[in-house]
Amino acid sequence: MNVRATNCMLRVILFGFLAACLGACATTPVSSSAARQAPSARLLAFQERFSNTTATLIVTRDEGFLGGGCYYSLAINGSLAARLDVGETSRFYVEPGEIVLRVGRDPEGKGLCGVGQDEWTQRETLLRAGEFKYFRLSIDGNGKTDIQRSD
Numbered sequence: 001m002n003v004r005a006t007n008c009m010l011r012v013i014l015f016g017f018l019a020a021c022l023g024a025c026a027t028t029p030v031s032s033s034a035a036r037q038a039p040s041a042r043l044l045a046f047q048e049r050f051s052n053t054t055a056t057l058i059v060t061r062d063e064g065f066l067g068g069g070c071y072y073s074l075a076i077n078g079s080l081a082a083r084l085d086v087g088e089t090s091r092f093y094v095e096p097g098e099i100v101l102r103v104g105r106d107p108e109g110k111g112l113c114g115v116g117q118d119e120w121t122q123r124e125t126l127l128r129a130g131e132f133k134y135f136r137l138s139i140d141g142n143g144k145t146d147i148q149r150s151d
Helices: 003-024
Strands: 055-061 072-076 079-084 088-094 097-105 120-127 132-139 145-149
Touching (some): 055 097, 072 132, 120 145
Parallel strands (some): 055 132
Antiparallel strands (some): 072 079, 072 097
């Protein structure tokens, strides 16, 4: 085998190894106390506490390389509530009752960040007056978003 063929084969093996490593990565949870507060410009709804009976959702996006170049969106009861970056957290004040949370790619994303904007994950939760619930926005090794309790 000549040197040129050997170099080409080494590159293919290295590229395959790197692709496998990156493809298997998923995001890593970060506590809401350690996360950065999302800037107010990307907090779009549910930011006003309107009474003592308001329930509070605290949503924190995981850290990690996967999806790190794009914002991911959170919708609450059908309203776009936030566009979150890696390792950011935010609070949302909602009326008690059944709450529908939906996460996915940012609908304002362009280029590669616009791919898969129609793929969302949805979860429901029940909140009582004055209750706080913590959730994490994660992305698995296949790029699928999820939102789950993180107490």
